Amino acid sequence: MIIVVLSPSFQSFPRAEAIRSSQIDGPGFHLLQSDSHLQFSFRKAPLFGNARGCSGSLGKPGGCDPDLVHVAITLDVEYLRGSMAAVHSILQHSRCPDSFFFHFLVSDTSLDTLVASIFPNLNFKVYYFEPNIVNDLISTSVRQALQQPLNYARNYLADLLEPCVARVIYLDSDLVVVDDIVKLWSTSLGTKTIGAPEYCHANFSKYFTDVFWSNKRLSGTFSGRQPCYFNTGVMVIDLVKWRCVGYTKRIEKWMEIQKKERIYELGSLPPFLLVFGGYVSPIEHRWNQHGLGGDNVRGSCRDLHPGPVSLLHWSGSGKPWLRLDSKQPCPSDALWAPYDLYGYSS
Numbered sequence: 001m002i003i004v005v006l007s008p009s010f011q012s013f014p015r016a017e018a019i020r021s022s023q024i025d026g027p028g029f030h031l032l033q034s035d036s037h038l039q040f041s042f043r044k045a046p047l048f049g050n051a052r053g054c055s056g057s058l059g060k061p062g063g064c065d066p067d068l069v070h071v072a073i074t075l076d077v078e079y080l081r082g083s084m085a086a087v088h089s090i091l092q093h094s095r096c097p098d099s100f101f102f103h104f105l106v107s108d109t110s111l112d113t114l115v116a117s118i119f120p121n122l123n124f125k126v127y128y129f130e131p132n133i134v135n136d137l138i139s140t141s142v143r144q145a146l147q148q149p150l151n152y153a154r155n156y157l158a159d160l161l162e163p164c165v166a167r168v169i170y171l172d173s174d175l176v177v178v179d180d181i182v183k184l185w186s187t188s189l190g191t192k193t194i195g196a197p198e199y200c201h202a203n204f205s206k207y208f209t210d211v212f213w214s215n216k217r218l219s220g221t222f223s224g225r226q227p228c229y230f231n232t233g234v235m236v237i238d239l240v241k242w243r244c245v246g247y248t249k250r251i252e253k254w255m256e257i258q259k260k261e262r263i264y265e266l267g268s269l270p271p272f273l274l275v276f277g278g279y280v281s282p283i284e285h286r287w288n289q290h291g292l293g294g295d296n297v298r299g300s301c302r303d304l305h306p307g308p309v310s311l312l313h314w315s316g317s318g319k320p321w322l323r324l325d326s327k328q329p330c331p332s333d334a335l336w337a338p339y340d341l342y343g344y345s346s
Contacts, residue, residue, distance in 0.1 A: 042118050043341045045088050054096035063101040063125060064164035069185045071169045072103040072157055074150050075111045075126075079173040081321045082314075084118055085339040089176035091119075092339070096182070098123070103161055103168065105129050105153040118341060127160045129153040137255040139262070152268050154232065155251050158242040166240050172233030174293060174319055176339050179310035184287050187236055193247065195236040195281035197288040200228035204277070207270055212263035227277025232269050233315055234288040236281075250275045286310040292332045293318040301330035312336065 055067055063070065071090065075083050083104075091097045102124040104115060112126035131149035133156065138147055153160070154170050161168065169185060171177075189195045204227055205213060213219050242248075254271040257263060264270035286308045293316030294300040300318065312335055314320050320333035321340065 041343050042084065042114070043343075044117065045084075045091070045119050045341055047121060048091045048094070048097040050098045051095045055099065063103070063123070063162060065101075067099060068101040068123075069099050069169070069182060070101050070103060070161075070165050070167065071171060071181070072105065072154070072161070073171050074105045074129075074153055074173055075115070076107060076148070076150050076173075079319075080111070080114075081340065081342040082175075082319065083173040084115075084341050085321075085336060086171060086173060086175055086177070087115075087119065087122070088341055089178065089339045090181050091122075093177055094180055094182065099182075101125075103127060103157075103165075105150065105157075105160065107131055107150050129156065129160065134255075137252060137259065138267075139255075139258050147267060154235075154268065155248055155271075157237060158239045158248060161239065163243075166238070168237050168239060170232075170235045170237060172313065172315065174315065175233065175311055175313040176336055177311050178335075179286075183310070184234075184236065184283070187281070187283055189236060189238055189281040192279060192281035193238050193241040193245065194276055195283045196230040196232070196234060197285045198228040198230045198280055198282045199285075202229040204229055204273075207266065207273055208264050209262060211261055215261075218257070218261070218263060221274060222277065225278030227273065228280070229273070230276075230280055231288055231290045231313070231315060232272045233290065233313055234283075234311060236283065247275060284310075288313050290315045292316070292320075292330070294330075301332070304332060 073083050073086060087102065090100065094100065098121075100123060102122060104111070104124060104126045106112070106126055107129055109126075109128060115122065115124060115126070129150060134149050134152045138149065138152065157168060157170065167185075169181065187195055207229065208219075211218075251271045254263075254274045258270075285305070287310050289305060289309045289311060290313040291302050292304075292312060293314035294302055295316055302316075304312075312332070314332075314336065318330065320329070320336040321342070323329045323333050324337060324340075
């Protein structure tokens, strides 16, 4: 059993500083950084090995091997339990788990040691995301969690990750994968920069305010496009194209407009819709069975959508670990529980 005491860290690092790639020995560790802390206990994950026919050891250090599958996930204290379950699920369902390289985006510099303790053989690197990059760009949202700076780290993946990383799968922390994610990695994006499941039946207009739609200067951005809603919690991103075009600056521009004119109510999603709506490579819906966390206010229970499922996503305000702990779970939360590596210590 691994016992951990965590608290927010107030260290400051440059915008795209990679802290370090960590491996540690021993059965557990203890961290204490301030007088405001929370104690957890985690089980060490089982070891997952490659099946016959997988490639051997990594040829290049630092995640630059061209045969690697790159996955980016944020880590913070509030969603830590979900992030660890997501990684656990990916490894459990992978035929070649040694081929993965995880990129963890953090605002607390102690979490790299935690990851290495739970997953001793994991290939990963931890990157500090400086909140001040986006603090002045973030506007209020319908849910406070959507206003956290780390929620916007996905906008900066092309800057944070090494230039040798050409493609990455970005995943939210409130999901589990129940299929081999290499299938998602292998999706062709064609000429597009990002790929994601699209939901063209959704009411796209509701993601923006009347101020936006009544202003032709703003709403005209969709002229000649056929935008559909997509969830930014599961995306395949071509970082080469992203860097070449400079999409981060385009997203930041819309966030600046939002601060002045209030053109949407949700957090980090609408700028992605504004920049990429109509320009997304569609991916099968099975790769984002989203909405299991209910809406952004009540977090009520929702049934699974019909059809095959490769990824379960508790987007919305209801998180499975909180509902399970409260003894008021939704039926779908039982699908998340087998990947949980976490429990409060005594």
